[in-house]
Amino acid sequence: MTRAVVSHIPVAGMPQLQLQLLLLLLCGCAAPRAAAVEVLAPAISPPSGCYEGEVGVTVTRRQPDADTYYTLDGSAPTRRSRRFVDGAELLLNSTGHYVVRAVAYAAPTVTGAAFTASPVVLAEYNVTSPSLAPPVATPPTVGQLQRGPLAVTLALAENTTSRANLNIQLLVTHLPSLSTAVAFDALPSAPPDGKWRLHDGKAILLDRPGTYILRARTQDASVSPSKYSRHAIFLYRLQPPLMYDVSTECCDDPRRPVVGHVFTVWLSSALWPASLFLSISAKGCENERHILDDTGKVQADWRQVAFPFITYTEPQPRVFVCVKEEGSPGYVAVPRRIPLAERNGSVENSFAVAPNMHGVNPKLGRDREGARPPPWLHPVLPASASKAHANTQRELGWIIAVTGATVLLAVTLYMRGRHLWGHFFGGSPRLSRGTTHPDEVQCPTIK
Incomplete structure (x- = not known):
C-alpha cells in the first residue's frame, strides 16, 4: 500500500x-477503489480427445451468480456469444474437428461497474465417422402436436441388420410442458451409460401429455468395451387426449314436466374450430350417418365445451359422440371419460338414452308416432354465445328505437304548445307575462 x-x-x-x-x-x-470480483472459469466435459460418431459436450459454471457463453467458430467468447443453458447438452455428431471455447461472466457488485469475465477455457474434439448406424423410429419425429397416447417402435438400420450381437439401447425423458425448444442443442443432457436400458423389441408407449425426448443408439456387444453408434434423437409433443362426458339437464320432477331426452355433452382438449354430431352406430362417425333423431351437426364456437341436445326418439342403448377437429380429415368417435372404478375392465365410448334418464318424465311419455308436444312443453335450452349476442343486440336496438320515438314526440308536443300559446295570447309566452308597453311607462315625480 x-x-x-x-x-x-x-x-x-x-x-x-x-x-x-x-x-x-x-x-x-x-x-x-472497489475490489475486483474473481470469477471461476467454467468446466467443459468430456475431456478433449477423439470420439467415434458423436460427442455430447456440457459446459458447467462453477459459481451460481455467473453465466457461461461458448463459441465453436474459433473466436473468443464474450457476452454477445451464445449462452449455454444449464443442464443442456451440445451434441457434436458430424465428422470433423471441433474447438469449444467457454467463458463465465459474473454480475458486478457495484452499481455501474462492468461485468467481470473468467479465464477462457477450451476443449478440442475429433469426431470420426461411426461404424454403426443409429436405430430408426416409427413414427419418425416431426415436432408438431399430436394426440396421445402414441406407440413408437424402434428397429436397427438396414446396413446393420446382418451383424450379430447388435442391440438397441434407449432412454426416454418426459417433460410435462409443451414449450420445449425443438433445437437439439437445448435439450436436457443424456444421463450416464448406466441409465440406458436395453430395448426389448416391444412398442414404446407414450401416454402422458407433454414432451417426450426419445434417445436411441446401437450397441455392438461383440467387442469389449462395447461400441456405440451416435444417438438418434426423436422428439414427440403430445397434448391431452380428446374425451367427452355427458350430464343430465333436468330430472323426473312432476313440477317440471319435460317430454324428451335433455342432456349436455362436454368436450375436453379439443382443437378449435371443431364440429360434432351424435350417432347411434359404431361406424356412424366414419360414414357421417345414423345421426340421432332431432339432432344434427353442431359447429362449435371458440373454446366452447358444453353442447346441449334434446331428442324425442325411442330409447337408444348406444349413442356415440363424433368430433372433427381442425386439420382432421374426418369425424372420429371420441372416448368417454369414465372413472376407473366404473369401467369394469373395458372402455366404453358410448352412452345410453333411455327412459327415466336425461330428463325424461315417465308420466308424460309418448310413443314415437305420436304428435309432437306443444311448444310450452319444450325445455328451454341455453343459447350459444353467438345467438345470445344477437339477441342482446336486437333488444338494444328496440330500446334505442323506443327512446328515440319518445324524445321526438316530446319535442313535437313542446313546439306545438309554444305555437298555440302565441296564437291565443298575442305573442310569445315570455312577452305576454305582464309585460308593460313602452308607451305606458310612468316616470316617477320628483317633488
Whole structure:
C-alpha cells in the first residue's frame, strides 16, 4: 500500500484541516477503489480427445451468480456469444474437428461497474465417422402436436441388420410442458451409460401429455468395451387426449314436466374450430350417418365445451359422440371419460338414452308416432354465445328505437304548445307575462 505523506505547509487564508483534505484528494487517496470480483472459469466435459460418431459436450459454471457463453467458430467468447443453458447438452455428431471455447461472466457488485469475465477455457474434439448406424423410429419425429397416447417402435438400420450381437439401447425423458425448444442443442443432457436400458423389441408407449425426448443408439456387444453408434434423437409433443362426458339437464320432477331426452355433452382438449354430431352406430362417425333423431351437426364456437341436445326418439342403448377437429380429415368417435372404478375392465365410448334418464318424465311419455308436444312443453335450452349476442343486440336496438320515438314526440308536443300559446295570447309566452308597453311607462315625480 502506498501512503502519501503530507507536510504542514502554511497557506495564507486557508485552515490547516482544509489544506490536508485538499492534498489527499489530489493524491487520489480520498476514496478506496472497489475490489475486483474473481470469477471461476467454467468446466467443459468430456475431456478433449477423439470420439467415434458423436460427442455430447456440457459446459458447467462453477459459481451460481455467473453465466457461461461458448463459441465453436474459433473466436473468443464474450457476452454477445451464445449462452449455454444449464443442464443442456451440445451434441457434436458430424465428422470433423471441433474447438469449444467457454467463458463465465459474473454480475458486478457495484452499481455501474462492468461485468467481470473468467479465464477462457477450451476443449478440442475429433469426431470420426461411426461404424454403426443409429436405430430408426416409427413414427419418425416431426415436432408438431399430436394426440396421445402414441406407440413408437424402434428397429436397427438396414446396413446393420446382418451383424450379430447388435442391440438397441434407449432412454426416454418426459417433460410435462409443451414449450420445449425443438433445437437439439437445448435439450436436457443424456444421463450416464448406466441409465440406458436395453430395448426389448416391444412398442414404446407414450401416454402422458407433454414432451417426450426419445434417445436411441446401437450397441455392438461383440467387442469389449462395447461400441456405440451416435444417438438418434426423436422428439414427440403430445397434448391431452380428446374425451367427452355427458350430464343430465333436468330430472323426473312432476313440477317440471319435460317430454324428451335433455342432456349436455362436454368436450375436453379439443382443437378449435371443431364440429360434432351424435350417432347411434359404431361406424356412424366414419360414414357421417345414423345421426340421432332431432339432432344434427353442431359447429362449435371458440373454446366452447358444453353442447346441449334434446331428442324425442325411442330409447337408444348406444349413442356415440363424433368430433372433427381442425386439420382432421374426418369425424372420429371420441372416448368417454369414465372413472376407473366404473369401467369394469373395458372402455366404453358410448352412452345410453333411455327412459327415466336425461330428463325424461315417465308420466308424460309418448310413443314415437305420436304428435309432437306443444311448444310450452319444450325445455328451454341455453343459447350459444353467438345467438345470445344477437339477441342482446336486437333488444338494444328496440330500446334505442323506443327512446328515440319518445324524445321526438316530446319535442313535437313542446313546439306545438309554444305555437298555440302565441296564437291565443298575442305573442310569445315570455312577452305576454305582464309585460308593460313602452308607451305606458310612468316616470316617477320628483317633488
